[in-house]
Amino acid sequence: MSDGPNGLGTMAGLIEAAFDRISPAAVRLNVISFDPLVDSADIGPDHWNRLIDLIGSQPNDGVVITHGTDTMPFTGAALSFALEGIKTPVILTGSMQPLGVGPHAEENLRFALQMAEQGPPGVWLAFDGKLMCARSLVKYHSIGPSSFRESEVEGWAQRAARLSPRHFLPRRLAILTLSPGICVSAVDSALRELDGAVVRVFGAGTLMHDPELLRTFSAAISRGCRLVAVSSCEAGGLLPGAYAAGAALWESGIENGGKLTPEAALVRLWLELSG
Incomplete structure (x- = not known):
């Protein structure tokens, strides 16, 4: 995000530059950006399917997905259900402030990279120093830096089933x-x-x-x-x-x-x- 005439909006190149600044030298990154970029308010099943296909088509030891906070719980749940049984970490992250405005965005991105390299298998949110199950996210604060928590959900341990990615068909x-x-x-x-x-x-x-x-x-x-x-x-x-x-x-x-x-x-x- 970057300031524009109507407020914060997406801007190409910011994430790539941030990765260049903060990624460890020993980590090999393959950065894929949507073109055009998508505000999270516009995210829906077609984007979930695209992410599912990208994760499955790229050889990787871990994945970081940068995502706006507005629909993070929906995307977290979508990927968690659709990729159940995945053997590598898939780490969602974002920030309540844009890159370059305070430390939160860079800190969350660093933490997400660390969890993608060292974290447990499954789909997670790396945010404000906490790793949270992406299936049970609640966005409880609209502007605070620590705006997510896990809901009180039982039995959310990732199953050890064989991965068989699922997709979202057009439904009303x-x-x-x-x-x-x-x-x-x-x-x-x-x-x-x-x-x-x-x-x-x-x-x-x-x-x-x-x-x-x-x-x-x-x-x-x-x-x-x-x-x-x-x-x-x-x-x-x-x-x-x-x-x-x-x-x-x-x-x-x-x-x-x-x-x-x-x-x-x-x-x-x-x-x-x-x-």
Whole structure:
């Protein structure tokens, strides 16, 4: 990123120059840049597929991916699921400040290079001196230098399965958030256009008592639209049966996303619908 007339924007050559300055002499780098560069706000399944193919096509002992922070949890989850079983480190990194403005970007880049050389297999985020599982990332601060943490997710150890990269096919998916007084007709209209959706519900798995909303969910599922529920809370996940206010939710046929983050739930659903 570099300053422009409308604020920070992508600028070619900055990462290459940074690698030249900070990479250890003993490390051999092959730097590949998207042309044109992509702001992370524009990242989507086509870019995930391109990254998956690049990682698989280049002989390497480790990979560093520089990425904007806005959609880092989505890309982290996408690569983690799609490259499950990878035997080398794939390290995402970025910064809340651009290169040359304070030390954070350079420090994160150095740390990412170190982890790509010495870190464990799997997909990770190297950020602010911490190595975090990329599948369970939460961006909890919009401007602070330490803006990511891992969600409270059980069983995220990388499986030792044989790597078989998966790709994201064109599918119509979204994350929908329930809120008091939500317009049910708007939810219905959205679900009629979707192949699946992640629904952020209240707490441990409750929702408002609204028969029309429940009928909307049931009708969508009957049409073949996959619905997965996750909690609007950052930690704790869902506990079906814990509250009477959630009983009708599970009776509708919606799937339990457990402790998945919304980003991870969307990515997993996308891959399942991609066959």
